[in-house]
Amino acid sequence: METDKSHRFSQLILCTAPAPLENFVGGVHVATADWDSSQVENSDKFITVTNPANGDVVTYCPISKQADVDHAVKVAAEAFGGWSARTMKDRAQIMIRFHQLIVKHRDELADLIVREHGKTKTEALGEIDKGNETIEYAISLPQLTQGKIAEVARGITCQDSRRPLGVVASIVPFNFPFMVPMWTLPLVVGLGNTIVLKPSEKVPLTMNRVAALFREAGFPPGVINIVNGAADTANLLSSHPGVRAVTFVGTSHVAELIYKKGTSIGKRVLALGGAKNHLVANPDCNIEMTAQDVVNSFTGCSGQRCMAASVLLTIGPQPKLIAEIVKRSKSLVFGQDAGAGKMGPVIDAASVKRINAYVTESEWQGAEILLDGRKMPAPVGLENGYWCGPSIVLHKKKSDKMLREEVFGPALSILEVASKEEAIEFENANPYGNAACIYTQDPWTADWFTKNFSAGMLGVNIGVPVPREPFSFGGINRSRFGDSDITGEGAINFFTWTKKITTKWAVPVDSNWMS
Incomplete structure (x- = not known):
């Protein structure tokens, strides 16, 4: 069952009964495989999402199963070829439009964060702005990722170029419904990868709304996908054979488990944990x-x-x-x-x-x-x-x-x-070491x-020393499992691999300085 719900957010706000959410796959909202909207309460198919300020139910988050994750990864893999073939500048142009849409809808998105997370309006607006800074950094990728080229010996040159990995899975926590997804998403797709994102089941509304902005900005279907669910869904996604790299933000215990499991089956994994x-x-x-x-x-x-x-x-x-x-x-x-x-x-x-x-x-x-x-x-x-x-x-x-x-x-x-x-x-x-x-x-x-x-x-003299772009975010010790930071230059290295090309041409025997 597929439905194109461009105005789903408006319907959600206006309807008397909270509406259950759907996944976002291939550019459209898609119901989960065992969807049953008649049984959203006390169901093993949905998680009730409440407003922390008053306890009211605001929506129901679907629990994606194996078939749903398989579908999202398959769609992302199919989109990878065309998306990665585009120039970095072409991808950055779409990112510019996305940035402009976030600015346009800043107040609306902040209200959503207040509603589902509980932040104050000032904090929510700050979160939108901080997330948009990473988008701005991703817009600069054409300048930031220019490869090196040098003549290393007479008649021999070496050069390098960055290539995307493929499908990336990103699993994010509840505490920043917009900013933490933006740590990874703009850089992942800006570098030519495709992504399957799993928001926290406690705050799924914000990224559900942002999904419509992906489409409006011009991201092709399948480049950015969202699957909803809890721990079981995260496990299915992080261990999926079609996923090349995994990022996770959450508790140290789970971060370590995801890191060890993912790396043991050949994936790149960057998992951020807790802090003290x-x-x-x-x-x-x-x-x-x-x-x-x-x-x-x-x-x-x-x-x-x-x-x-x-x-x-x-x-x-x-x-x-x-x-x-x-x-x-x-x-x-x-x-x-x-x-x-x-x-x-x-x-x-x-x-x-x-x-x-x-x-x-x-x-x-x-x-x-x-x-x-x-x-x-x-x-x-x-x-x-x-x-x-x-x-x-x-x-x-x-x-x-x-x-x-x-x-x-x-x-x-x-x-x-x-x-x-x-x-x-x-x-x-x-x-810890954040x-x-x-x-x-x-x-x-x-x-x-x-x-x-x-x-x-x-x-x-700064109690929340969050680095600002281009400086990267990342702790040490049990606050991070993996070798890279999640933003900045560390993220560029994590989400790409580098081709190194050495070239030598023989001088034609009949050539001269006029050739």
Whole structure:
């Protein structure tokens, strides 16, 4: 069953009963093989998607099975020949139109993210803009991927050129419904590959809407495909024999499994995992700037981002800084409209329970609760939503679980250490390696920390040190399984292979300088 639903988003918003989604394969929306729209609730064919702010059902996400994944990969493989044969400039022209459409529909897409994810409108707009930066980078691929050519000996030249791999699978998480898909998709197809993307089953609406923009921009059918589903669908896609490369963003446990399985059967795999990001406050830090930056880092997107602050290490006692962090955190209010000082809900009830459990366990272990987000009441009329206020915990023991495990919510652990060496020892002992930051006014101290942090993305007075294009995104240790970063030059290398051509011509015997 195939239907062309250019206005599916409008229908979805206007209809009284939430409409189930379909996959997007070959340029059209396609029902899953065992589709039964009469049985969407309490069905093994669909996953109920709720609005985190109020618990209302917004749509039903289909669960793609083997036949659905087979179909999507087959269509992508068939589109690869024609798409890869186009010039890089030709593909970039389509990407320019896609970029313009994202700008045109920016507000609409942000509203969708607010609705299905729970972000504030300001955060959602920022996510759209950040994702569009990667699209802009992909538009520059004709200039970025020019091969080298050189005369390496008399009459002999060497040159190289990048060639696409084939079908790429991209499996993305719930926390950034637009930005994380855009880490891979523009570069994958801009370099001449085709793609099968699996959005998170918790936030499928945004990419469902973007699918129509792929078609409007002029991407040929089959170049970009979307299959919906949960863990089983991701496993089918990542292990499919027709897929040449796999990218994944999620927990470290699953990232490692996908990496090991994929590489064992000859696929390229880049799997990004979890994080436990440490911020260090040197005694000379600017209190006002540091406090606001720490609050922004651990509460932004309700703490549901792999670059969020998790642990603040203060070198020596810093009561004024801690008091200022608590004061600014207390001023935050629940809400999703645009503007500063707002916090949206977390993604689901399980997240609220998990985050609060870390705070409760820390309290049992003797930690001091400086700010208790467990007691922050939900907004009036939204009591059925998944609201979780900011919590700040001052730890007495380094062994506390909250200090060592990924919480993934608006909860900050604070631990006092005696020296910069102790701070580095504690940060280096954590198994992850996404981000770390030093707050100081001394460049020599900043240099020492950036040289000794065990993390891939570092900040100096910046608590969310996400690189901006052309610099690439990627951690180390158990935050990344694979040898490349997921954006920038690392992604260009990952999504292509290089042809090396050495040429020598014999000089014709009857030639002269006039030939």
